[in-house]
Amino acid sequence: MSDILEVKDLNVEYLTRDGNIKAVNGVSFSLGLHETLGLVGESGCGKSTIGLSLLKILPINAKISGKIFYKGKDMVKMSDNEIRSLRGKEISMIFQDPMTSLDPIMRIKDQFFETIRAHFPKTEEAEMIKTSSNVLKSIGIDPSRLENYPFEFSGGMRQRVMIALAIILNPSLLIADEPTTSLDVVVQLQIMEVLKALKDQKDMSMVLITHDLGLVAEIVDKVGIMYAGDLVEFGDVDSIYEKPLHPYTQLLLVSIPNVKLEDRELRYIKGNLPNLKSPPSGCKFHPRCPFATDICLKSVPPTFDVNGRKVKCWLYKGEKDDARKTNTSVG
Ligand code: ATP
Ligand code: SF4
Numbered sequence: 001m002s003d004i005l006e007v008k009d010l011n012v013e014y015l016t017r018d019g020n021i022k023a024v025n026g027v028s029f030s031l032g033l034h035e036t037l038g039l040v041g042e043s044g045c046g047k048s049t050i051g052l053s054l055l056k057i058l059p060i061n062a063k064i065s066g067k068i069f070y071k072g073k074d075m076v077k078m079s080d081n082e083i084r085s086l087r088g089k090e091i092s093m094i095f096q097d098p099m100t101s102l103d104p105i106m107r108i109k110d111q112f113f114e115t116i117r118a119h120f121p122k123t124e125e126a127e128m129i130k131t132s133s134n135v136l137k138s139i140g141i142d143p144s145r146l147e148n149y150p151f152e153f154s155g156g157m158r159q160r161v162m163i164a165l166a167i168i169l170n171p172s173l174l175i176a177d178e179p180t181t182s183l184d185v186v187v188q189l190q191i192m193e194v195l196k197a198l199k200d201q202k203d204m205s206m207v208l209i210t211h212d213l214g215l216v217a218e219i220v221d222k223v224g225i226m227y228a229g230d231l232v233e234f235g236d237v238d239s240i241y242e243k244p245l246h247p248y249t250q251l252l253l254v255s256i257p258n259v260k261l262e263d264r265e266l267r268y269i270k271g272n273l274p275n276l277k278s279p280p281s282g283c284k285f286h287p288r289c290p291f292a293t294d295i296c297l298k299s300v301p302p303t304f305d306v307n308g309r310k311v312k313c314w315l316y317k318g319e320k321d322d323a324r325k326t327n328t329s330v331g
Contacts, residue, residue: 003069004173004205005054010066012049014037019277020051023049025229026066027308028303031173031222036199038216038237040252041226044273047209050226051177052230054207055093056083070173089119089238092171094162098177101162104149108132109146135164138201140196154216163194170202177209188215195219213252217241225249228274228284231258235309245311247289283314291315 012024023046030121031037052058054068056075070091075083095101103111112132133143139160150158159179166174175308176195180188183310198221199206209311216223223240225233225248233246243252251269271288274280283301286292295314304316 002033004033004035004071005207006056006067006069007050008052008067008069010050010068011064012046012053013063015061015063016277017328021276022229022279023062023276024053027226027229027231029222029224029231031205031207031232032311033172034199034203034205036208036220036224037224038213039207039209039223039224039226040041040211040213040216040268042211044276045226046229047211047226051093051175051207051209054173054175055087055091057087063203085119088115088166088171089169091173091175092166092169094159094166094174094179095177096181099150099158102158102165104150106149107146108148108150111165112146112168115165131168132164135168136161138167139164139198151218154187155183156190159183159187159191160194163191163198167198167202167204171204173205173207174198175207175209178211179208180210180215182270192216211295225252229276230284230312231303231310232285232312233310239307241311245306245309245316246313247291247315251288258274261317264285283312308331 002034007030008028010027011022014021014023027050029037039050041047049058049062053064054075056078058064065074066076070086085297109129110134113128116128116131129146132146136143136146141160141164145153150161153161163179178193179195183191192215195206195208198204199219208220210216217237220237223235223237223245226233227248233240233244233249240249241253244253255269269288274284274287280287282298283289283296284291286296289296293314301312301314303310303312304319306316306319
């Protein structure tokens, strides 16, 4: 499968008065055509920063380096005009809170028209109504709602409208940043179903950013686990769920709430994400890791390739066959 996206050694630093924050640190990964990637990790680990980098809409105090190849062209080097021609048409994004992206004083219809006309200025109104109606129908909203304002929709419906707006021009890459965070559990699952249906119907690759490893399991093909700006594990979803290699991934998996009667203990990862202005020496996860040894405190682990999986952890030094590590598991 050819890659639509290839991120190579991506670094993003936020420059602040009290020091620089290394939000993304040497991250590399690739995504094939029609593949879906789940970027997972605790709040503050740099997931959204990667999402914003993929659209080049980082805040003004961000400094970016590395390469982001979209369909073979490095976006980091693209001019503002080139990037603008991609946004919305080729690459689109859904944000956590639809109210920050939808204009509260504009009918949904006009927001759809604005998006279409930004790329195809000569489109006739009848054509825009047809396209907007079809996209609304595809995500389960009656086209008559085109006349409504955002405040006339429930939270879940608003998020659907956001999704419709993001896919109206059939982008090749959709980035969804915590698309269900502000919704209740039932609506969360409905939105995930919408995204799953899109993945099956459309010729689209997707990057799904979330802190909930359980929520994305059924949708994604690949998973990238982020910790304190590092991509600590990357691989196929099935292999990661069946046999997580990095201790942080293992802990994330045992932290997924389990409602079985025999197991009602709520597990969580002890300790907090480090301060990214002055992260711990060596492996940034060492203060929370049950397997930390001397080398972990002193040296930053490189990323090892273990049977096609990428793992940033000293436990896998010299490993080609990960069978030995099955006993090194948490939980
Ligand atoms: P969340 O799930 O809470 O959105 P995240 O994993 O997406 O978290 P980011 O939002 O990418 O993480 O933030 C990574 C780090 O960069 C955090 O420490 C955050 O405080 C910091 N950060 C984000 N934006 C800025 C900014 N504009 N200026 C300074 N620091 C920032
Ligand atoms: Fe734990 Fe060491 Fe691996 Fe870091 S490098 S995750 S501290 S075992």
